[in-house]
Structures are given as C-alpha cells and as structure tokens.
Amino acid sequence: MGSISTRLAAAAAVLLLVGALPLATAFEPKGPAPETGYRGHAIDSLSVSVADTFVFTPQTLMAHAPGDNVTITVTQLGSTTPHTFTLSSVTNYTFPSSDSPSSIQAFLAAHHPLVNLTIQMTTGFTASATFVAPPLGVYEYICLEQGHFGSGMLGFFGSGVAPTGPAGPGAPVGVYIIAGIVVSLVVLALVLGFVVGKREGSKHEMPPERLGYPEPSASTSSPPLH
Ligand SMILES: [Cu+2]
Numbered sequence: 001m002g003s004i005s006t007r008l009a010a011a012a013a014v015l016l017l018v019g020a021l022p023l024a025t026a027f028e029p030k031g032p033a034p035e036t037g038y039r040g041h042a043i044d045s046l047s048v049s050v051a052d053t054f055v056f057t058p059q060t061l062m063a064h065a066p067g068d069n070v071t072i073t074v075t076q077l078g079s080t081t082p083h084t085f086t087l088s089s090v091t092n093y094t095f096p097s098s099d100s101p102s103s104i105q106a107f108l109a110a111h112h113p114l115v116n117l118t119i120q121m122t123t124g125f126t127a128s129a130t131f132v133a134p135p136l137g138v139y140e141y142i143c144l145e146q147g148h149f150g151s152g153m154l155g156f157f158g159s160g161v162a163p164t165g166p167a168g169p170g171a172p173v174g175v176y177i178i179a180g181i182v183v184s185l186v187v188l189a190l191v192l193g194f195v196v197g198k199r200e201g202s203k204h205e206m207p208p209e210r211l212g213y214p215e216p217s218a219s220t221s222s223p224p225l226h
C-alpha cells in the first residue's frame with residue numbers, strides 16, 4: 001500500500017507540474033517588463049522573426065497597456081522568401097481566411113494599418129516600427145506577400161490583453177490550454193483516488209516490519225543509549 005500511494009503521489013505531482021506549465025506560459029505576457037519613457041508611458045520592445053516558411057514567430061504579441069510606446073523589430077532568418085509585417089488598426093477584427101489579396105488591400109486602404117514593414121529576403125535583414133499601443137483589444141498581423149496569408153501567415157497583437165494564438169497546427173497556445181485543463185482533471189482524479197484508497201487501506205493496514213520496512217523511529221530519531 002505504502003509504495004503504491006507513494007508512486008501515485010509522485011505521478012500526481014509530476015502531472016500537476018506538466019499541467020500547470022502550459023497554463024502558466026499561455027497566460028504569461030510576452031517580453032520583459034516595460035521601461036518608462038516619454039510622458040511616463042511604458043516602452044514595450046517586441047521582436048518577431050520570419051524565415052522561408054509562412055509563419056511569424058511568435059504568433060502572439062502583447063503591449064502591456066494602451067498608450068504604451070511599442071517598438072516592433074522584425075528579423076529575416078531565411079534567404080529566399082520576402083515578407084511583410086502588416087498590423088491591422090481595426091480592434092478585434094480578424095481577416096476571413098478566404099480573403100483574396102485584392103480584398104485585403106481594399107480593406108487596408110480603407111483602414112490604414114498601424115505597421116506595414118517590408119522584410120527583404122536577405123538573412124539578417126531587420127525592419128522596425130514604433131507606434132502608440134491602440135485601444136484595448138486584439139489586432140491581427142498578416143503577411144501581404146502573395147499566398148502567404150492564405151497559407152496561415154498571421155498572428156495577433158494584444159493591446160493590454162493577452163491574445164489567443166491563431167487556430168491550426170502552427171498555433172499551439174489553445175491546444176496547451178485544453179491540454180492543461182485535461183491534465184489537471186486527471187490529477188484531480190488521481191488525488192481523489194489516492195485519498196479514497198488510503199481511507200479503505202487504513203482499515204486493514206499491515207505492521208511495517210511485515211512489509212519489509214524498518215520502524216522509522218528506531219533507525220532515525222533516537223540512537224541506542226548503551
Ligand atoms: Cu510572408
């Protein structure tokens with residue numbers, strides 16, 4: 001009984017850690033704590049990288065609060081694929097995945113983007129933009145190169161709120177949250193099973209020496225007096 005409950009407790013502890021870790025990372029604001037700058041507004045420095053695939057890394061960014069001075073630097077790690085980093089100015093608006101390049105361009109002409117950087121296809125190329133964090137909400141960033149947005153090259157910038165990543169295989173944040181909840185439920189079930197098992201086990205517990213354990217008090221607490 002003793003060794004099984006110890007194993008159960010150890011398994012529960014490990015699962016609890018595994019379950020809590022993704023939850024903690026999912027809600028953790030990205031980047032270091034803000035410095036304070038002009039007019040007392042915080043300065044948020046954010047970094048994004050792109051490569052020869054259709055993905056922004058990371059796929060979520062966050063300014064600590066609306067009104068912050070935000071600098072975004074985008075770095076090219078690839079060598080064959082140009083990109084743009086285009087941040088929409090429309091609060092809580094998500095481009096439909098079926099949007100054609102011409103309809104996206106029409107939308108951006110009507111709603112001037114907060115940031116529109118061109119990332120050349122030279123390894124190590126960087127481009128950066130500074131802007132004031134917009135009103136509270138989530139803003140989508142996309143790549144305007146032909147076919148890139150359609151292939152899932154997008155992400156979400158939260159102003160004062162932690163954004164959820166895009167759905168799909170490239171965006172595990174939502175999956176982490178679900179996995180964290182499932183693992184936490186399993187841990188709860190294990191702990192409940194452990195408690196119930198211990199209560200039932202205590203009715204007919206064997207003396208420790210018959211299980212092969214020495215009496216703990218004899219070996220650890222008081223040495224023999226003679
Ligand atoms: Cu692109």
